Amino acid sequence: MILALVEHERGLPAEASLEALTLARELASVEGTDLDAAAFGGDGSALADELGTYGVDTLHHVDHDDLDGYAPEAWGESLGQLVEEIDAGTVVVPSTDRGHEVAAHAGVTLDAPMATNCVAVEVDDAGAYELERHRWGGSLLEHARLTGDRKVISAAEHEFPVTPADEATAPTVTEFTPSLEADHLRVRVDRVEASDEEGIPLGEARVVVGGGRGVGGAEEYDQLEELADLLGGTVGASRAAINDGWRPHDDQIGQTGAKISPDIYIACGISGAVQHMVGCKGAETILAINTDPEAAIIQKADWAVVGDLHEVVPELNDALRDSA
């Protein structure tokens, strides 16, 4: 049996969880076994209705008197106990912060290996997984072999387009009550503090104007801010620019920063280092403005202007203001 962890908001499954479910269903089909889902809290029956579209046979709704809100170790321990109870061979989780955290705990409970950010999984005759997984934020692929009676894997984001099952199911909902001790519950969300950030978050912006070391200084970002404003977008920066103290870390695009997926990414004075480019893989198109025609970004962009951003951007701003 394949068990997929589903994160949900009031019974509506999260996109990344549906992607993981898509991988889980492929595996269940190849192994000729059931596809079950596990979810914490909320209304199990409402969620089950949603999950029927994706071919889930049984939804295990995990509940416990002491489980109120997110608690990583308790969730992971519960997931592990559920796997043992229903004898699932593989757990598939979304590659989210919580998905990875819960899966790591479940891996400990199960004494099982865990392969993260998988993009393809094949099952060999012995039941081992020949898989491909992302390294370096997806700029490198690792071919690996995952073995064991219990396996934990996460589905890399945006690699498994959400597809409904050929035949919808009417999932059975079963309640699962884990056996939890005080230690499992010592880490839990105490409170949530809302952000006072204004503007469009980088990850959601349709237009992103990025600035790298070529921008030259903190104040020079004003012209990029203006361009972003004219286009209804948001400004981001490369790690180099942030390390120079020109922009706050929240503006970082890249492997250890934000992942963007705008309609267009306008990269100004950015060389195109691997760790930056993995953050803008999701961009529909890239326009690079760079003085160096040999810069790596030129290879990766759709369009390029060879020139100094300090000359090009103000003139572009003027033109956009005039046409507005």
Next chain:
Amino acid sequence: MNVLACIKRVPNTGAKIVLTDDNQRIDASNLGFTMSPHEECVIEEAIQQADAHGGSAHVLTLGPEEATEQLRTGLAMQADEASLLETDGSEWGPRATADAIANVVREMAEDGTEFDLLLLGNESADAANYQVGVRVARELGLPCVTGIKSLEVEGDTAIAGREIAGGEEIYEIDLPAVITVKEGINEPRYASMRAKMRARNMEIDRREPVGTAGAGSLEKVRLETPETDDSAAEILGEGPEAVPEIVEILESEVSVV
């Protein structure tokens, strides 16, 4: 408060990843090595917390002899001590690594050094297994929270924040604890030349790592650089003369004007 900062030596990547001929690792002969970005913040946080609450910051890595380079970076940043769990250079998986770290933490406790806080990166830049911190914590019976971008210690409590959509969720956990951090939690300092010189001569504690992986396994077969569309961009022009072409693209190709 004694803080352990766990780091990992990884290749620098630059503009393009090049593999060795056997496709087993990244060819680092040109660009050399560094540590994962989250882990520069791990060291900075360890130093700041140890300074603020009185105690020492201890940097630890599991890796080959050459990983002393990354430990010395930590010492130059003003960490107090450094330990190398010396390997033959082969890649250790997350479970064996976690076991080795837990074992050395126990060993150091027996020798009189107890850590109140164990800091690791949320995930390594190269392998991104997302689990060493959790596995270390569970083996040592400590509470653990991952992906932290703000941290304050008050008495025996760590107040740790994790970014979520639209805000931050706050955890309050009792020390000792294991916390994995993300870049952005602080701004790592640059070491002065003088500090680098001093770090060059500091002693590094060396130990043999002892770690096992448990049931089942995840084994690397080979690496591959994925195919990318590296067809060069269409050059719209040079300098400001290209502005009309840019406007045209913004209007018709991506419809954002």
